[in-house]
Amino acid sequence: MTRVRWWGTGLVALTLLVLCAGLPLLNKALGSGGKPLAPGTVLxxxxxxxxxxxxxLTVPHAGWALEEASTSLTGNAELTSEDVVVNLNVVVPLAPFDARDLWDGLGRILAVGGRAQLGPRPVPIMTAHGLTGLTGTITGRERTGTAAVFATDxxxxxxxxxxxxxxxxxxxPEVHAMVRTLTIAAPWTSETGP
Known part of the structure; x- marks a missing residue:
């Protein structure tokens, strides 16, 4: 008769338990793994x-990280601080548009996701460089925040x-300070000088 030894199976089960339960806890304890940004970093x-x-966009305060896995600098950048996520997105228009059109479009995009919605009444905002746009609130399931849109020709x-x-x-306050640093090089066209 052969003897069955269960210690090997127990060791495998313990290893799987550590990997399945321990790694997510370790990941949460160590943070998201984003690249920390120094105050004054310009994205x-x-x-x-x-x-x-x-x-x-300038990051004026410490404590923010660039989420490289969620960022494609040709179209967007994602920043995090604790559980707050900031997304900067580039919008290339297919037809003439203004900040109100952009606000309405962003509202439709958020509504499709079903997790958040824009406030109904945005207010004007001006950056430190004189760029004007609209800003307002975001609300959703257990989330709150702000949005701002800016449009040039x-x-x-x-x-x-x-x-x-x-x-x-x-x-x-850090998010609002960050938004006020936004610039759009204008005009951003393919024209060349004389």
Missing amino acids: SVGTVRDGVRPIT TLGATVTAAGPPLAFRSVA
Whole structure:
């Protein structure tokens, strides 16, 4: 008669338990793995032309990280601080548009996802560089935040920021300061000088 030894099976089961339960806890404890950004870091997004990306945003405070896996600098950048996510997106219009058109379009996109919606009455916003747009609130299931849209004749940008209400309130002044640094190089056209 052969003897069955269960210690090997028990060791495999323990290893699987550690991997399945322990790694997600470790990942949460260590953070998202984003690239930490120093205060004053300037992010540039959009298609490069003559070595320059057209849309910039400055991160004025410590504690923010660039989520490289969710970022494609030709179209967007995702930043995180704790449970708050900031998304900067480039908008290339197919027809003439303004900030109101962009706000309405962003509202439709958020509504399709079903997790958040824009507030109904945006208010004007002006960046430190004189770029004008619209800003307002985002609400959703256990999330709150803000959105801002900016449009020029040739390019637009949306900035959304949301997280759990307490987490968002703690970084809201930083988010608003970040949005006010946004620039869009204009005109961003293919025309060349004489």
